[in-house]
Amino acid sequence: MYILIDGIPSRYEYEKLARVFFPDQKMNESEADDPGALRIEVRRKGSRLSSRLRLGSSEFYDEVDAPEELAQDRNYCELTIAQLLCRQLIRLTGFNPPWGLLTGIRPMKLLRMLTREYGREEAERRFREDYLVSEKKLAISRRTIVGEDKILSLSKDNSFSLYISVPFCPSRCSYCSFVSQSVEHAAKLIPEYVELLVRELKITAGIAASLGLRLESVYMGGGTPTTLSAEQLERVLTATAGYFDMSGVHEFTVEAGRPDTVTPEKLAAIRRSGVSRISINPQTLNDDILRSIGRRHTVAQVYEAMDMARAAGFDNINMDLIAGLQGDTLASYMHTIDGVIALEPASITVHTLAMKRSARMVTEHIARYNAEGLLASQMLDYGEKRLTESGYDPYYLYRQSGMVGNLENVGWSKPGFEGVYNVFIMDETHTILAVGGGAVTKLKQPGVNNIERIFNFKYPYEYISRFEEMMARKEGIRKFYDQFC
Ligand code: SF4
Known part of the structure; x- marks a missing residue:
């Protein structure tokens, strides 16, 4: 099975997210006709942000409008699209990744950075609501950061x-x-x-x-x-x-x-x-x-x-x-x-x-x-x-x-x-x-x-x-x- 991603030029984060659910699967543009491929279309048109996911007979499409003041904010838009895609992958597979959108190896570094920028309460809210990190993983992160610091x-x-x-x-x-x-x-x-x-x-x-x-x-x-x-x-x-x-x-x-x-x-x-x-x-x-x-x-x-x-x-x-x-x-x-x-x-x-x-x-x-x-x-x-x-x-x-x-x-x-x-x-x-x-x-x-x-x-x-x-x-x-x- 191949994973095909279309739409936004910066696909790397979406690829990594898809691999959380389908580890080891290759991305291969030249296999565009493969009927068994997992197809992802992530788009940002004006303020309209969307994600479409297809695998076999299963298909999901979701879209949201970015608030006017954030429509030009690339980080906000890409994070929002990743949330749409992640929720679709959860619906498709039934697997709810405990670290949500976090695909990097250093979640504590991100939490520390967010805490420095927004304070502990807001950092934790973002971890949970923006990055879809589970309560359980937030709890172990909260404990770990004390020792690390x-x-x-x-x-x-x-x-x-x-x-x-x-x-x-x-x-x-x-x-x-x-x-x-x-x-x-x-x-x-x-x-x-x-x-x-x-x-x-x-x-x-x-x-x-x-x-x-x-x-x-x-x-x-x-x-x-x-x-x-x-x-x-x-x-x-x-x-x-x-x-x-x-x-x-x-x-x-x-x-x-x-x-x-x-x-x-x-x-x-x-x-x-x-x-x-x-x-x-x-x-x-x-x-x-x-x-x-x-x-x-x-x-x-x-x-x-x-x-x-x-x-x-x-x-x-x-x-x-x-x-x-x-x-x-x-x-x-x-x-x-x-x-x-x-x-x-x-x-x-x-x-x-x-x-x-x-x-x-x-x-x-x-x-x-x-x-x-x-x-x-x-x-x-x-x-x-x-x-x-x-x-x-x-x-x-x-x-x-x-x-x-x-x-x-x-x-x-x-x-x-x-x-x-x-x-x-x-x-x-x-x-x-x-x-x-x-x-x-x-x-x-x-x-x-x-x-x-x-x-x-x-x-x-x-x-x-x-x-x-x-x-x-x-x-x-x-x-x-x-x-x-
Ligand atoms: S590095 Fe560790 S895991 Fe790898 S072969 Fe040696 S003992 Fe085994």
Whole structure:
């Protein structure tokens, strides 16, 4: 099935909205004769705003007149047409997206912007009535913004955070969309990768120091950094602590994501290097599902990894979970949430599965799509209730395209254990200097919403073979800041 959009030239927002209901469907103008296509006509003629939607024998047409004073206001008109279209898509599919018209990944950023401009009450009214966000999602946003704001206040104009990428994993999880190499294929590249990573850290630290930038947080992710040996981890982490001024750092995180990569030696090396926070990610406490998603570790290994981490002296441990995994039931998910809460990690990040390859969302599959979304939504509701009862508060929230039920990812933590890097990166608060394969440096212009990016090569073999080329690009960091100082 194709989605065909006609009318207003700026179609991108309408395309994204249609994909909330029909993920994975392609836009294809050359298939204009396809009788199975979803046809959307959005128009703005004078003050008349309209949307027509057709799929098979179903057709909807709605129009409204913009008030005279707003008829030339492009934002108002496009938002109004999007509301018409969204309501038609709801009627067609029976699916009521909980985040309404919001298709971007940062709903909190929009709420914060609206609050700054109109005050809290009006911002919430617009979220609900203009963007059609549900009461439930408004409520979690309201709670989350409190935690986020506390963290954002730590950042200054010359702040930056450091991201260290280790794009290797023991095996590939079926739902993964990251650029990560299974070690089975890339193990021989790791020693050289580590050496170059250390060189890149030194170069990056030199640039940061020469610009007078102030380091707020460090995050080593990937991939699974604990795929490296204890010696390799210590080499990279001590180099980081040695090259950068760590005196103002609020948090130094290493993702020890896959429990099957965790050993007492690696944890000791991480701890010795000054790391304050680690993440051990079960995703689910159901062995059958772990097998089916290609995680290649067991629930027992999750418990062992947690015991090892505690024995190594870590008290700030995050655990990641996923709601909506194929084959998971509400009962099994409830067991996962309860089991993870019983382990008392400092924070728990609840993701909703983002579908890499969704079911074909033609009409006969809409019922299944809705059922999967409803189940994931019930999972999140249960999680929210149990986490709240257990003393966790939401402190960051973001969304991805293609999420089951069009839901969200939420970071929950005990007070004082919020993951600050997560908030900085999601809010685009300050510059992120990133090192390693696939890493993207994001340069934030102080005081405004302008971000420039410098990309490292994605794959470890390119990272190694084209290292000098990438280091030359890093000079762009200095050029960027020179414009404003
Ligand atoms: S551990 Fe994470 S990065 Fe690695 S394959 Fe699985 S989901 Fe992807």
